[in-house]
Amino acid sequence: MRKYIPEDTIRRLSVYLRNLINLKKIGKKIASSKEITISLNIQPSQFRKDLSYFGSFGKRGVGYDIDKLIEHLEKIIGINKKIKVILVGVGRLGSALLRYKGFSLLNMEIVCAFDNDPKKIGKVIDGIEIKDIKEMKKVLQKEKIKVGIISVPSSSAQEVAQYMVNSGIKGILNFAPITLNLPKNIFIKHVDIPSELGVLIFKLENL
Amino acid sequence: MRKYIPEDTIRRLSVYLRNLINLKKIGKKIASSKEITISLNIQPSQFRKDLSYFGSFGKRGVGYDIDKLIEHLEKIIGINKKIKVILVGVGRLGSALLRYKGFSLLNMEIVCAFDNDPKKIGKVIDGIEIKDIKEMKKVLQKEKIKVGIISVPSSSAQEVAQYMVNSGIKGILNFAPITLNLPKNIFIKHVDIPSELGVLIFKLENL
Structure with missing residues (x-):
């Protein structure tokens, strides 16, 4: 049994993922938590807190590798396969x-x-x-x-x-x-x- | 500005209301919190807590007057008029x-x-x-x-x-x-x- 994860957190993973896929489509490779959340009306701190349930991603002062974070989120949600x-x-x-x-x-x-x-x-x-x-x-x-x-x-x-x-x-x-x-x-x-x-x-x- | 009311509580008001309208349709006049919630997978205590944000309804040991509670809930949600x-x-x-x-x-x-x-x-x-x-x-x-x-x-x-x-x-x-x-x-x-x-x-x- 895993630790308790709020349902809203789980739901937001899909929202982050969709946004990251769109950032990738326009050619972005690296993004800060602010860049990932600014169009979502979500605070960067909320994004970091949501991710923290699942491990440590991104590098302080560098940001998140978009390809890797997409891969992580797909695996966490369970949609890395169709x-x-x-x-x-x-x-x-x-x-x-x-x-x-x-x-x-x-x-x-x-x-x-x-x-x-x-x-x-x-x-x-x-x-x-x-x-x-x-x-x-x-x-x-x-x-x-x-x-x-x-x-x-x-x-x-x-x-x-x-x-x-x-x-x-x-x-x-x-x-x-x-x-x-x-x-x-x-x-x-x-x-x-x-x-x-x-x-x-x-x-x-x-x- | 009213006191804080959780969004899930507000959402459940519509669920209770729909259920009460259906109970009325089958001829019920009075219902206990258990009767109102049993088909909703919601605890009677949750129902009573949700209602308590908006006042005092129902009589201990008697139950809720379905007509009156429908009227109250429609007014609370803001759908007493179309x-x-x-x-x-x-x-x-x-x-x-x-x-x-x-x-x-x-x-x-x-x-x-x-x-x-x-x-x-x-x-x-x-x-x-x-x-x-x-x-x-x-x-x-x-x-x-x-x-x-x-x-x-x-x-x-x-x-x-x-x-x-x-x-x-x-x-x-x-x-x-x-x-x-x-x-x-x-x-x-x-x-x-x-x-x-x-x-x-x-x-x-x-x-």
Whole structure:
């Protein structure tokens, strides 16, 4: 068991990584913590603190070797090899996620989608085949996939989540606006769009 | 200036509210903190602590009057009246958000969308008109809208965000995977889908 690492720290690793990849693209080789964080609205001290959970990187007075830090961060997050992901529920949001281009920079790829609607099964969206949900277990075993995205309606999300877990999924990114009840060893992240909007509205009214 | 309230507490208010509305729908009138939280994977003590930031609700040994608590929570979050929202960028994700049905339960409504693509301007998606981005200021003033959603590509998100702020937007829900640099009085929430997936992958690899 590792020491406790705040979830916000883990989330920011992807943000730093994406920024470093963009700095590399424009030809930078070395960057200071200030250069890495200035466009992120994050304090350089926060960046250094976040990194310190994972070891010692960069040289005082010199900065960070961008190539090496990219390599380190990819390894820490677990995306130094391509991570294959499935998506379940090819409705409006699901279709948009299949076409979303933001995953590849972080070495993530939706390789297969599932639905139970015969009209959708067999179709291909942006190169991703939609399969019958009954084939999930076979696909997960063959492709060694452990992570899935849920974009089904709230009414079927719990049932679908349980089915995914029974088929071998260990981590779920849930877009349905309900709380999933799953065994404690399953990791769940909830992207709750109306609640995020609620936070904004509260702040506008109160702060 | 109010006392400090954790952002997670504010976010959970919407989760409680949604659950209370569903309990009301199935005919419940009174609920204990356990009944309210059991399907949410939240401890009753957390629920009571979250509420305590805003006053005293419910009666010891009796429970919470669901109607009244719904009313209180809507007022606290600021959604006791319908909150109108705009969306900018009617691409794949933007179109899906226009069709997304999860806002209305929390009294939020996307009333207008904007794009700069002449092929999209004038179209209507699920009753929501797509207008020229140049008309934003007029619409915001007329409809008294302060909250906007950004679903444009990363490359134009900063420029669009600045334009929204110049047009009168005070709170932004950003779906573009970049950090926005805006004046400190603007509230920003970032829905960073790849980074959330990164948190899941990290946990699967490390915990």
